[in-house]
Amino acid sequence: MGICLSARIKAESPFHTGLNSRSVSTDGGDSNSSSRVPPTTRSEGEILQSPNLKSFSFSDLKTATRNFRPDSVLGEGGFGSVFKGWIDENTFAATKPGTGVIIAVKRLNQEGFQGHREWLAEVNYLGQFSHPHLVKLIGYCLEDEHRLLVYEFMPRGSxxxxxxxxxxxxxxxxxxxxxxxxxxxxxxxxxxxxxxxxxxxxxxxxxxxxxxxxxxxxxxxxxxxxxxxxxxxxxxxxxxxxxxxxxxxxxxxxxxxxxxxxxxxxxxxxxxxxxxxxxxxxxxxxxxxxxxxxxxxxxxxxxxxxxxxxxxxxxxxxxxxxxxxxxxxxxxxxxxxxxxxxxxxxxxxxxxxxxxxxxxxxxxxxxxxxxxxxxxxxxxxxxxxxxxxxxxxxxxxxxxx
The missing domain is CATH 1.10.510.10 (Transferase(Phosphotransferase) domain 1)
Structure with a gap:
């Protein structure tokens, strides 16, 4: 799933300083780090069973983002698009726009170069760590071919x-x-x-x-x-x-x-x-x-x-x-x-x-x-x-x- 360096140079434009796509390393499995115990390799099942994360259905996130409407897009990157959504603060159920808690939903672009391994790495690390200067991962969706991540909303962007x-x-x-x-x-x-x-x-x-x-x-x-x-x-x-x-x-x-x-x-x-x-x-x-x-x-x-x-x-x-x-x-x-x-x-x-x-x-x-x-x-x-x-x-x- 890699991209050769010559392709990167060819794809550069005056508006960006490189490719708008990602490549995922295939150098072995992703492993776990914890602030309490030494890093140990975890299986995908163990990663996704993190007690800190909510498992969302695709239907939940579709409703929360108003069917991933174009006017809900917060940004786009190699992973895919990020959408603005709303959920209930306590139940995490989808709510009407303007009510509940605002979230940012990142949806994997299945035609992109960034894939499941990188999606899993994001869940692995942010699912374990809690720190004032790391963005909070609220949950994820893994359903059929769908891969999504749900984050706290950062009002001032990047x-x-x-x-x-x-x-x-x-x-x-x-x-x-x-x-x-x-x-x-x-x-x-x-x-x-x-x-x-x-x-x-x-x-x-x-x-x-x-x-x-x-x-x-x-x-x-x-x-x-x-x-x-x-x-x-x-x-x-x-x-x-x-x-x-x-x-x-x-x-x-x-x-x-x-x-x-x-x-x-x-x-x-x-x-x-x-x-x-x-x-x-x-x-x-x-x-x-x-x-x-x-x-x-x-x-x-x-x-x-x-x-x-x-x-x-x-x-x-x-x-x-x-x-x-x-x-x-x-x-x-x-x-x-x-x-x-x-x-x-x-x-x-x-x-x-x-x-x-x-x-x-x-x-x-x-x-x-x-x-x-x-x-x-x-x-x-x-x-x-x-x-x-x-x-x-x-x-x-x-x-x-």
Missing amino acids: LENHLFRRGSYFQPLSWKLRLKVALGAAKGLAFLHSAETKVIYRDFKTSNILLDSNYTAKLSDFGLAKDGPTGDKSHVSTRVMGTYGYAAPEYMATGHLTSKSDVYSFGVVLLEMLSGRRAIDKNRPSGEHNLVEWAKPYLGNKRKVFRVLDTRLEGQYSMDVASKVANLALRCLSKDPRFRPSMSDIVKELEQLYQQSKDSGNTRSHASNRPRPRRRSAGDVASRNPSVAYPRPSASPLYAK
Whole structure:
């Protein structure tokens, strides 16, 4: 079920940075990770009997989404389409639109490249873990050829939309909100990498970071997640899978997967948040198509780092804090994985920088009764309009080798 690399390159368009389809690795069965016991391989039956998950009938979800109506579509990706639906909070029965609890229903596209194995991996991981920075999986549907997943509804959609989409709805995220989102996403990865869990996410990118109404970041889409190495093993060997522009260079070269592979991907996302630029953008001038290659020479230089920073953030940050965030991104992007920090260390640094930004913001606000005017940001909009519609996310470009 793989896609060759040449096909990926051929399929690229100015609007996407890779294929809109996925490929599922066939390197052995998916295994289980638990926060309480060491990872052990589980059968499909054991995975689907998780006490944390509700088994929905296809009829239930058809009713909840109004027969998967096109105007209920929240987004589309390699897996298939995601639909908005409503269920009763207590019974989980389908309810009328506007009543009960809003859910997001992901329906497997049977003509796509992403299949049952990846669907099962999503149930396996999210069915076990409960964490403030992982999206909640409510249940699933496995009926005949139908494969669906039911999640909590994330009102503000993906980080990708807020960073890169333009329009009246998508105000640029403020500096403090960007740090808040980065910290939340880092906490989610740190949890997965912890000694008890030992899971490698493998597909960390802006479209997989969802935001709730308070801009709390939650990781979604665990179809490519893998159990980390155990015993004296230093890595997990897999087929190279992920998203173009985010995958660590040593993983692409060898197929050796470690938690430091996720750290590299985090560095790419942190750089996207700093710059407001996509990891890969063929519409940029020559020499600026690859964000990491273009930005790296500036990240460690306090006098040049401003060249990387998103101009929409002007006046919202201190150069001291911005330089430290840029330096953190640079360390995450080290070609040698041994020099990358751990996610737990990244969380500690970002907590300090986020607090410094809040403190410096308070200092600036008291220093003058007439603060420097700036463009409106999502931080401003959120304070006036906390309830908004779910933005439509873009497709999830993936590649396989």
